[in-house]
Amino acid sequence: MAEYALELTNLSRHFHLKNGAFKEPTLLKAVDGISLRIRPGETLGLVGESGCGKSTLAKMILGLLEPTDGDVLINDKMRGASSRLSMSRQLQPIFQDPYSSLNPRKTIEQIIRLPLQLHKIGDANSQQRAVKDICDLVGLPERLLKNYPGQLSGGQRQRVAIARALILKPNILVCDEPTSALDVSVQAQILNLLMDLKKELGLTYLFISHNLGVVEHLVDRVAVMYRGKIVEQGTREDIFQNAQHPYTQALLSSVLTPEPALGLPDVLDSSAWNQAS
Amino acid sequence: MSDATGSNLSKEQLLLPAVPEWRRMMNRFLGHRGLLMGSIILGLIVVLAILAPWLAPHDPYLQNISQRMIPPVWHEKGSWEHVFGTDKLGRDYLSRLLYGARISLTIGLSAALISGLIGTTLGVLAGYFGGRVDAVISYIITTRLAMPVVLVALAMSALVGGSLQMVIILLGLLLWDRFAVVARSTTQQLRDAEFIASAKVLGASTTYILVRELLPNILSALIVVMTLEMAHAILLEATLSFLGLGVQPPMPSWGLMISEGKAYMFFKPWVIAIPGIALMVLVLAINLVGDGLRDMNAPEGRN
Ligand SMILES: Nc1ncnc2c1ncn2[C@@H]1O[C@H](COP(=O)(O)OP(=O)(O)O)[C@@H](O)[C@H]1O
Ligand SMILES: [Mg+2]
Numbered sequence: 001m002a003e004y005a006l007e008l009t010n011l012s013r014h015f016h017l018k019n020g021a022f023k024e025p026t027l028l029k030a031v032d033g034i035s036l037r038i039r040p041g042e043t044l045g046l047v048g049e050s051g052c053g054k055s056t057l058a059k060m061i062l063g064l065l066e067p068t069d070g071d072v073l074i075n076d077k078m079r080g081a082s083s084r085l086s087m088s089r090q091l092q093p094i095f096q097d098p099y100s101s102l103n104p105r106k107t108i109e110q111i112i113r114l115p116l117q118l119h120k121i122g123d124a125n126s127q128q129r130a131v132k133d134i135c136d137l138v139g140l141p142e143r144l145l146k147n148y149p150g151q152l153s154g155g156q157r158q159r160v161a162i163a164r165a166l167i168l169k170p171n172i173l174v175c176d177e178p179t180s181a182l183d184v185s186v187q188a189q190i191l192n193l194l195m196d197l198k199k200e201l202g203l204t205y206l207f208i209s210h211n212l213g214v215v216e217h218l219v220d221r222v223a224v225m226y227r228g229k230i231v232e233q234g235t236r237e238d239i240f241q242n243a244q245h246p247y248t249q250a251l252l253s254s255v256l257t258p259e260p261a262l263g264l265p266d267v268l269d270s271s272a273w274n275q276a277s
Numbered sequence: 278m279s280d281a282t283g284s285n286l287s288k289e290q291l292l293l294p295a296v297p298e299w300r301r302m303m304n305r306f307l308g309h310r311g312l313l314m315g316s317i318i319l320g321l322i323v324v325l326a327i328l329a330p331w332l333a334p335h336d337p338y339l340q341n342i343s344q345r346m347i348p349p350v351w352h353e354k355g356s357w358e359h360v361f362g363t364d365k366l367g368r369d370y371l372s373r374l375l376y377g378a379r380i381s382l383t384i385g386l387s388a389a390l391i392s393g394l395i396g397t398t399l400g401v402l403a404g405y406f407g408g409r410v411d412a413v414i415s416y417i418i419t420t421r422l423a424m425p426v427v428l429v430a431l432a433m434s435a436l437v438g439g440s441l442q443m444v445i446i447l448l449g450l451l452l453w454d455r456f457a458v459v460a461r462s463t464t465q466q467l468r469d470a471e472f473i474a475s476a477k478v479l480g481a482s483t484t485y486i487l488v489r490e491l492l493p494n495i496l497s498a499l500i501v502v503m504t505l506e507m508a509h510a511i512l513l514e515a516t517l518s519f520l521g522l523g524v525q526p527p528m529p530s531w532g533l534m535i536s537e538g539k540a541y542m543f544f545k546p547w548v549i550a551i552p553g554i555a556l557m558v559l560v561l562a563i564n565l566v567g568d569g570l571r572d573m574n575a576p577e578g579r580n
Binding site for chain 1: 475493
């Protein structure tokens with residue numbers, strides 16, 4: 001078995017933002033030299049506010065975006081060294097928005113079956129059976145297979161996305177805010193499902209969220225991201241009981257604010273910041 | 278009571294779509310008066326065109342000098358022998374009108390298919406790849422938009438000579454701009470959708486992604502453009518034929534019929550009124566269908 005399921009070394013992605021025809025483009029370091037390691041079977045929570053670069057990081061891991069610098073290693077092999085097909089059998093995404101992640105013109109069955117077809121696994125019969133099995137696994141009623149995504153609820157759609165991600169039996173899932181587009185009541189169901197699947201299949205998760213509260217009960221370790229960098233990393237206990245960095249403390253107290261819209265308490269003024277770094 | 282079966286089903290799982298998709302589409306179709314009327318008229322014209330060989334009372338090419346310029350049946354000198362009368366060569370006007378519908382529909386459909394293929398390919402590539410590909414294709418689109426269609430069509434058909442095939446190819450090569458613009462913008466909206474990203478991660482080829490994932494989602498917008506361009510092509514064919522640069526005599530194109538009748542229009546107005554009204558009704562029906570399809574696809578119209 002690989003030593004690390006996922007290893008990022010000094011991963012960076014910069015964007016040149018154009019400011020009109022005559023001004024110099026500004027450089028945005030969306031991801032700035034991130035190194036992370038996740039052991040097989042481990043769940044790492046990656047937390048940070050919106051716009052700090054989490055999705056950019058996930059896209060690079062998934063091969064959807066070329067890094068400016070640094071490497072992604074999946075099961076100890078360089079991403080890019082092997083084909084997309086073989087990479088996709090090891091690592092699959094769960095995206096944020098189940099309304100955008102399912103092709104509205106395909107039936108649920110076609111959507112879940114597509115990975116098997118693209119990878120030419122089994123014949124029509126065995127593919128159909130595999131689709132039914134995976135639906136059982138993720139708690140998706142079989143009668144929905146002939147329906148279109150538009151006829152399903154958000155939670156059901158996210159179950160479809162999970163089924164599609166798991167049907168190739170990958171060992172790593174990259175979940176980019178998998179519940180933040182769902183109703184609060186449904187969020188817990190999807191989180192529980194992800195945890196059950198982890199136990200049952202021994203999956204490794206990179207679990208991305210802007211909300212520390214969401215990851216609290218799921219993760220083994222937490223990495224806190226701020227403006228493209230990891231500012232603090234530790235076990236769940238370290239982070240939740242003994243956060244060192246003021247940004248982590250700010251995130252923690254924001255979990256306690258009654259409404260998410262209230263945002264971060266204003267502790268990010270420069271004095272507190274400088275003390276810590 | 279629900280304990281036995283319902284305990285492990287969540288509430289969301291119990292929510293069932295009550296009406297199947299095709300039923301809903303059917304209801305919306307029937308509820309849209311313009312679409313319904315347009316479809317009926319267009320369907321009728323298509324059926325008449327297809328059945329022309331069996332429905333036409335006379336050979337549309339058969340000249341009969343002794344039977345020239347007979348007025349239609351509602352005229353006092355008209356007869357049931359020639360319901361819409363005859364033209365200056367004594368050919369039966371109704372038969373020519375029926376065969377003319379075939380020409381209009383063939384040209385409309387073929388030209389719109391050719392231009393649809395060109396425009397969709399260009400637009401999808403520009404929208405999907407962006408960057409330099411988009412810059413080049415956008416330049417081509419702009420160049421095409423800067424050309425006056427009628428003028429170019431006239432010049433080209435004067436150069437290569439008119440015929441049914443030429444008109445189809447010419448219009449097919451000229452009318453793709455709206456397809457390209459619509460395909461480009463709809464593709465841009467979808468290119469970053471997560472279902473496309475998911476197919477990429479799975480290792481799907483770019484061709485698969487464009488044809489099987491993206492295209493079905495922009496098709497409804499393209500079909501609306503298709504109806505517009507069909508009507509456009511039909512009118513342009515009539516224009517070209519009217520000017521003698523399109524379909525050539527003795528073919529019964531409606532534009533040509535109007536052209537051949539124009540010398541008589543002050544004394545025998547029906548020679549241009551009949552093909553003129555036919556043209557108007559056909560274009561109107563196609564536009565009604567196009568508008569209706571656009572409404573059906575509009576998200577705010579969803580029930
Ligand atoms: N393709 C892009 N071009 C330019 N800027 C981008 C692009 N993608 C992301 N960004 C910028 O990078 C930053 C990080 O974005 P993102 O990774 O989506 O953040 P998060 O997922 O943490 O909310 C944002 O400021 C965003 O505007
Ligand atoms: Mg994000």
